[in-house]
Amino acid sequence: MNAAVDTIRFENVSKFYGEVLGVNRITLSLSPGITTLVGPNGSGKTTLMNLMTGLVQPSRGSISVLGLEPSNATEFFCNVGYCAQFDSFPRGLTGFQFVLDSLMLFGMSEEDAHGLAAEALERVQLDTAATHRNIAGYSKGMRQKIRLAQAIAHHPRVLVLDEPLNGLDPMARAESMSLFQELGRQGMHVVISSHILDEVDRVSDRVVLITGGYLIAQGNIHEVRQEVRDKPMQLLIRCDKPDLLASKMFAVNHCVEARLHADGRGIFLRTGDVDQFYRLLNEIAIEGAVKIEAVAPFDDNANAIYQYLIGSDGSTV
Amino acid sequence: MSVFEHDYRPYEGPTTPLWKRPLVLARYGLAEAWGSKITVGLAVLGLLPCVVDLVLMYLANNPVAKMLVVGGSKVLEINERFFLGVLETQCWFALLLAAWIAPRLVSFDLGDNALPILLSHPVSRFGYVLGKFIALTLSLSYVTWIPLLVLFVYQCYASPVPWAMGHLGIAFGLFVGAAVWVVLLSLIGLAVSSWVKWRVIATGAMFAVIFVPAGVGGIATAILRTKWGLLLNVPVVMSELWQRLVGAPNIFQGQMDLPNSAIVGVLISASLVCVGVLNARIRAREVVRG
Numbered sequence: 001m002n003a004a005v006d007t008i009r010f011e012n013v014s015k016f017y018g019e020v021l022g023v024n025r026i027t028l029s030l031s032p033g034i035t036t037l038v039g040p041n042g043s044g045k046t047t048l049m050n051l052m053t054g055l056v057q058p059s060r061g062s063i064s065v066l067g068l069e070p071s072n073a074t075e076f077f078c079n080v081g082y083c084a085q086f087d088s089f090p091r092g093l094t095g096f097q098f099v100l101d102s103l104m105l106f107g108m109s110e111e112d113a114h115g116l117a118a119e120a121l122e123r124v125q126l127d128t129a130a131t132h133r134n135i136a137g138y139s140k141g142m143r144q145k146i147r148l149a150q151a152i153a154h155h156p157r158v159l160v161l162d163e164p165l166n167g168l169d170p171m172a173r174a175e176s177m178s179l180f181q182e183l184g185r186q187g188m189h190v191v192i193s194s195h196i197l198d199e200v201d202r203v204s205d206r207v208v209l210i211t212g213g214y215l216i217a218q219g220n221i222h223e224v225r226q227e228v229r230d231k232p233m234q235l236l237i238r239c240d241k242p243d244l245l246a247s248k249m250f251a252v253n254h255c256v257e258a259r260l261h262a263d264g265r266g267i268f269l270r271t272g273d274v275d276q277f278y279r280l281l282n283e284i285a286i287e288g289a290v291k292i293e294a295v296a297p298f299d300d301n302a303n304a305i306y307q308y309l310i311g312s313d314g315s316t317v
Numbered sequence: 318m319s320v321f322e323h324d325y326r327p328y329e330g331p332t333t334p335l336w337k338r339p340l341v342l343a344r345y346g347l348a349e350a351w352g353s354k355i356t357v358g359l360a361v362l363g364l365l366p367c368v369v370d371l372v373l374m375y376l377a378n379n380p381v382a383k384m385l386v387v388g389g390s391k392v393l394e395i396n397e398r399f400f401l402g403v404l405e406t407q408c409w410f411a412l413l414l415a416a417w418i419a420p421r422l423v424s425f426d427l428g429d430n431a432l433p434i435l436l437s438h439p440v441s442r443f444g445y446v447l448g449k450f451i452a453l454t455l456s457l458s459y460v461t462w463i464p465l466l467v468l469f470v471y472q473c474y475a476s477p478v479p480w481a482m483g484h485l486g487i488a489f490g491l492f493v494g495a496a497v498w499v500v501l502l503s504l505i506g507l508a509v510s511s512w513v514k515w516r517v518i519a520t521g522a523m524f525a526v527i528f529v530p531a532g533v534g535g536i537a538t539a540i541l542r543t544k545w546g547l548l549l550n551v552p553v554v555m556s557e558l559w560q561r562l563v564g565a566p567n568i569f570q571g572q573m574d575l576p577n578s579a580i581v582g583v584l585i586s587a588s589l590v591c592v593g594v595l596n597a598r599i600r601a602r603e604v605v606r607g
């Protein structure tokens with residue numbers, strides 16, 4: 001398959017709202033799977049999503065979604081499903097009517113639309129009786145589900161979800177995440193923006209970090225973490241003699257911090273040079289003085305990357 | 318990294334032609350507009366003058382009833398002047414209805430931030446406005462040209478002498494006059510509603526847009542002693558247009574005669590301003606940082 005027709009591409013894209021910067025000089029290439037946009041409020045995530053869904057036009061640069069440009073509206077929009085972050089609907093509709101009319105706007109016949117609407121509502125596990133009630137009477141979680149159903153009902157190839165987990169209870173959140181994972185596995189492009197970084201970690205194939213309208217990093221979480229060389233990496237080492245291991249590690253200057261695990265069977269280490277650290281750890285293991293059971297990166301996750309690259313106040317670090 | 322199975326199948330079934338999509342929005346709009354009891358009440362109220370006109374036409378065309386009720390005077394003559402009165406009455410009722418319905422069509426979508434959802438479908442901003450426009454014009458037609466033409470047809474049927482062929486110009490005038498007003502009202506209604514998110518204020522703004530410039534135009538006309546200030550007066554402009562279209566005698570008796578080209582120019586300009594406002598306001602943009 002031609003790579004261009006299976007990727008979402010941003011080429012040097014900028015978007016200004018008058019004098020206000022939306023996003024600036026974004027160059028991205030997203031392949032199938034789950035991509036999560038991470039950034040503080042007002043960082044440009046929604047602008048990026050609006051650009052991706054053709055709702056706003058870039059001030060500069062070009063966007064192609066699966067080889068289609070937003071100017072080719074008919075084909076473009078049929079391939080994109082969008083779940084906006086706003087808890088908003090056309091007034092006076094039942095859940096089923098909302099999805100049905102949405103499908104008819106996509107050009108489905110009424111008969112096809114009925115079948116697809118029922119399928120989508122079943123997929124998001126919205127109670128059948130509830131789908132025939134007015135949306136105004138829905139709980140926040142139900143409204144989130146109906147928006148999701150509307151976004152997936154027409155079988156798009158790209159699903160753009162702006163904070164789709166907001167307002168969902170833990171069970172519904174888990175169900176939604178599992179649906180995203182299933183769609184991602186099937187080869188669909190699922191682009192999510194979320195503030196729930198733990199869940200981002202669990203499902204994302206890649207993250208895009210953005211702040212102040214600028215792209216900070218993109219790629220697989222582990223790859224991005226390894227690129228952040230100026231922040232010492234934290235590792236958890238499970239072993240039988242953590243105090244001995246700590247003393248050996250402190251003999252070299254790239255280890256900047258060591259902390260014993262609460263159960264006394266492990267140690268948290270922070271190192272500025274991962275390569276040297278692993279070399280030393282190999283040597284210690286070969287010596288046999290310390291029996292090493294497991295080694296795992298401890299800050300190799302979206303939350304840590306967010307803290308390192310963006311910081312808790314939203315400004316780049 | 319996930320293993321991508323590539324077994325996802327997008328929808329590849331038949332789709333309806335693109336031109337049909339705004340009709341879905343029109344259906345939304347009609348359901349929204351007529352879901353209100355006040356809309357139904359206004360529409361019923363708007364048809365009451367037609368019922369009165371129908372009775373008058375019956376009386377005028379029935380010599381016995383005419384003799385009994387008005388003593389055979391010529392007060393009840395069904396002619397261009399009578400239909401001009403009917404046209405004006407219905408058209409002003411249409412303003413009431415438009416002021417109520419138009420904000421329900423657009424202000425709600427803006428207030429609820431529903432535009433991004435709707436515009437992420439293969440329907441353009443033009444398609445969105447067209448859908449709402451169709452819903453509004455159909456709703457206004459219900460109290461304007463449809464009952465007017467029904468009255469005309471009734472007069473053709475009830476007249477004891479051959480009447481229709483000699484007065485086809487009235488039917489044309491009724492239809493075109495009402496259609497021009499309905500289109501103008503729809504554009505003004507949608508433009509005002511796209512500008513004002515609050516429904517009640519949008520309803521008030523509809524009247525303000527029609528009558529405030531009329532006041533300003535009246536002041537300009539009086540102070541500058543020129544008839545051109547009347548071009549800002551939509552009621553006067555429309556009255557002149559309707560009178561000419563129906564072929565009724567000039568109610569302003571030549572004192573404030575506006576040229577046809579000026580009337581057409583004003584109506585086109587007003588429509589273009591409304592289109593400009595809609596173009597500026599109907600956008601899918603959600604978030605502006607700053």
